[in-house]
Amino acid sequence: LGTMHNINLQRVDRVTMSESLEARTPFLDRDLIDFAQSIPAELKMRRTDPDAPDTTGPTTEKWILRKACEDLLPAALVWRKKAQFDEGSGTVDALSSALASLIDGPVTRQSEGALYERILRDAYVNPDRVLEAAGTWEADRVFAD
Structure with missing residues (x-):
């Protein structure tokens, strides 16, 4: 929850509020x-190919939630x-383009973070x-300072 708050939820809040919207996170x-933590793992991640052995084949994440909303x-x-x-919203490409004009060198998580700090x-x-x-952001992990 701390990682989600420090990065994702703050970003969602800023983006939606800039458009006079308020996101909800039920x-x-x-x-x-x-x-949700009390639900058995096999109901959350379920093998979706009935012909595949138990240890192989495609799986569906959030299976029980999907069934509940089916x-x-x-x-x-x-x-x-x-x-x-x-992904799919175009924000990654738009942000990268905007940052490229503000950052000397390649746009990375580190250079983006350094720009925001500056x-x-x-x-x-x-x-x-x-x-x-x-x-x-360090080596694909988010750390609270």
């Missing part, structure tokens, strides 16, 4: 999280493969309080 309710939503939505939040330091008298609360 699956982050603590009681729902406790309930009669409420279109099948194409319920059974589509998982995708990262920003912007914060230039914009605020005492940016350390904000920077202390921000996560950092």
